[in-house]
Amino acid sequence: MQWDIVIGLEIHVQLATKTKIFSGSSTAYGAEPNTQANAVDLAMPGTLPVPNEQAFRYAVMFGLAVNAEIERRSVFERKNYFYPDLPKGYQTTQLERPIVGPGFVDIDLPNGETKRVRIHHAHLEEDAGKSLHEDFHGMTGVDLNRAGTPLIEVVTEPDMNNAEEAVAFAKKLHSIVTSLGICDGDMSQGSMRFDVNISLKPKGSDTLGTRTETKNLNSFRFMEQAIAHEVERQIDVLEDGGSIVQETRLYNGDRDESRSMRTKEEANDYRYFPCPDLLPVEIDDSFIEEARNSLPELPDARKARFMEQYGLNDYDAGLLSGDSKLAAFFEEAASQGKDAKLVANWIQGEFSARLNAEEKSVADSPITGAQLGDLVVRVADNTISSAGAKKVFEALWSGENDNVDAIIDTKGLKQVSDTGALEAMVDEVLAGMPDQVAQYQNEEDPKKRKKMLGGFMGPLMKASKGQGNPKLFNEILVRKLGG
């Protein structure tokens, strides 16, 4: 049987506010356990929440960026359940009146088409702390540094039909929130976490199947794998005549395994009700207008500008505009010279390959956009060959030297482009290889001739100590050897 896959996402986005959503504690990542938890975060008796205005501003900015309605009056509710890393015994969140109403995001598909994914809503809430199950000898440690960190939870409609679309959406959302500066986007620190709702239905059917939710995926790769895994699992169950149980599942990316966490029957009754410690939050037009005016350039607009301003094609512009840090890196590099296309090639080639190999993000890059730009300038003006350029890149990356021209000098990478000097070398080399010259001249097949031409390049580069401009050598050779 053929199946349609239906996917909806819930994405938790940690907001990059300095302090927590309801207390003055710092939200910085990586501090010693419980050093960023004050009396409010610890839910000491009598303490009360005070909303952080910045979290609301960020949520409004997000809403505007995804073309959503901003709710003028949003209400916090208490979601009640017991867990050691949930100090109050309830999470303060929004349910009936979320701050961001329906909106949408357009994603680019690999086949060049654009698809619209609808946002159901996005709401503000507080993050929980962390339970640490290792190092406590059968006990559980609780770290409340994260407790109270502001989140927006973005809930989509079930508009995606395969893992590629879901990942494309996730990357687009990542691109939007990092471009807005409302989230640091660091997935390894849990700044963005994905829950994936998946169901299958017979191809063409209008009736949605029973869905499962796979929780807490914290990388695009795991998300893609988890979807593939869950789709396969559901197909196996259905094709064996079974039925899907509505449940929450956990995916282990390292083992490519998933297991049931709880079924619908085991689900908590969260007993939501409006939080009486927090009044409804009224947002007025001027607050929204201020947020609108503070919106930076968003990925879609940036892509259009890259095509217009730098003459990039759709594909290159899409790749370079998606990540705001990468986009900034590109613009810094491109501002050094005129050949933006060459800059784009270098970023997508050598630079990206190197980042991936070392599992680094653009922010961790040891070389700056300006340095890469300088390098590309020297490639474009023929000062160095592409082989020489790789050596310069290497020296920049390792931190051996931070100046492109200085590296070219000290390493002697400058190409000899003086045609007189190059011609003399060609004459000398050809004179020493009469058999090969004769062979070449007797060959009729142009393809074979071209190949034979390469045989002269080795000795020529040797004679020029590697500094001869290969392009010029080639031209001179062809001329001297005759047609």
Next chain:
Amino acid sequence: MHNKSVAELSRELESGQVSSVELTQEFLDRIKREDSKYNSFITVTEEQALADARVADEQRAAGNATPWTGVPFAHKDIFCTNGVRTTCGSKMLENFVPPYDATVTANFRQAGAVCLGKTNMDEFAMGSSNENSFFGAVTNPWGLSEGNKRVPGGSSGGSAAAVAARLVPAATATDTGGSIRQPAALCGVTGLKPTYGRVSRYGMIAFASSLDQGGTMARTAEDNALMLNVMAGFDPKDSTSLDREVPDYTATLNEPLKGLKIGLPKEYFSDQLSPAMEQQIRNAVKEYEKLGATVKEVSLPNAKLAIAAYYVIAPAEASANLSRFDGVRYGYRCEDPKDLMDLYTRSRAEGFGAEVKRRILVGTYALSAGYFDAYYLKAQKVRRLIQQDFINAFKEVDVLMSPTTPSPAFIQGEKTSDPVTMYLEDVFTIAINLAGVPAMSVPAGFVDGLPVGLQIIGDYFSEARLLNAAHQFQQVTDWHQREPQ
């Protein structure tokens, strides 16, 4: 000295007739000598009080005094006190020492007042008789006869008994459904529950957040005004506190009452009220007429729904507010929990008393899937109707007057077996909390030798008018000066 009001003590401290250390010592001695009869204190902070008194005397000498500098008083044990254990009347917090002050506590500290200790209360402010305290019941100073001991009311029973017994001239209190006014009435003292949002709730351990309000208890209206001057005001730490100017509540105490329009809600003069009680209240209203007030009957048509609505909303909020007492971070933890569920269930089963557990169960039920609309949402709708009743009434009159309670102090144990009978104690006070308006209880006579309270209810933020009305009444009556024997 112990019969003097805060205002009088403040003047004597200022004139140098007495020092704060002397006063503090005298009240501490009284507590030591007398409180075994009442059990009105959970914690007495003798050393800290004397140290604070010495500082207060230095401040007086240096000319940096407020009216409160050096005046002894007590806090209900629901207000967190930095470095002093704060139990909320519960085993759950038997050894809890907060590392922070409630805003109310900080305000009194700032004003230079000398706190002698923490007063007894129903556990987590749930009760109307102070019989629900883990630290033992409190006895009403007006009902000490052996075998016939009477309750002081609750939940602020310790504060009311301590003020009535002259162990302190004033004490803080809180009121969620009547917890200031009912014990004030039963102990013959004056108490004020301010408008919701007038006094910060920060550091005041929550029972039902949308109803809880800190307030005042003393023998005179004037002392209540002095307390409210310290307590009222916007607090950035409490999002539900209101940013509104705080007047000097003592400045308007002597305004004449001529032309004051008094409404008597007919629903509060029903057959629930004994004829003897009603007589006392009617007599008090007559005093007001003598002072130039006019009286008319008004109606609060939805008042009869108040108890039902309250006993959905308050337990619902409490069920979530009390979830933090889970044995994980502070407070009572059971011995040798075998796993997480065991830690939760036994810590809470052993740490909470019966009435607290009953209300957590009721509230959890009311919020459950399938019941939420029928209970919680319906109760919220009733609450809005009740609010509207008061808004309508205050279009016609300036204040409402009624009895505070249907009967005087009852005998300990009389109502403990039937929670609903106990809940009916608050039949005249609860609607005020649902509406969020301010109200006072003022001593207004005796029935069978037991004090009777007159409830005066005002429009939002009319505390100054209520205090003015109570003060004028106390200029022509002496019920508030009567001392239990």
